Amino acid sequence: MYAEPGIIRKIIEGTGDTWAVVGLSANEHRAAYRVAEVLQRHGKRIVPVHPKAETVHGEQGYATLADIPFPVDVVDVFVRSELAGPVADEAVAIGAKAVWFQLGVIDEAVYDRTRDAGLLMVMDRCPAIEIPRLR
Structure with missing residues (x-):
């Protein structure tokens, strides 16, 4: 389990409504596309x-987190585990409140580093699965 008790609820209900979805393109066949749609339906x-x-x-899309004005x-992360660390570091740099690594995105050192930087962190979970569990 890669989320402390209550963290999932806190991220979904209490951190704010702007979610950068890293790896989201217009490809309707990708998981990021469908998860982003669920997030929108739930007010994000x-x-x-x-x-x-x-x-x-x-x-509007942006090439990097730093480009978002x-x-x-x-920051919801849909990249391979070996690429997720720099994304989490960029999330810290832009002042995000939380980082969410999607199912299969696992890097325990990055998880610890991100939490140590003061951000809420979830790893190997999906908000499209977790949101209905909270209702």
Whole structure:
């Protein structure tokens, strides 16, 4: 289990509504596309972050977290585990409140480093699965 008790609820209900979704493109067949749609249905503003900087679900995309010109509350990470550390570090640098590593994205050292930096952190979980559990 890669979330302390209560952290999932705190991130979903208490950190704010702007979620940068790293790895989100306009490819409807990717999990990030579907999860972002669920987040929107539950009142979250999604911000696509992908090298292509595509508009997805009506929201302007950005190539990197640093390119986003407004505050981000949660960084939801859909990249391979070996690429997730720099994304978490960038989340810390932009002042995000939380980082969420999706199912299969696991790096315990990054988990600890991100928590030590003061951010809430969840790893190897999916908000599209967790949100209905909270209702």
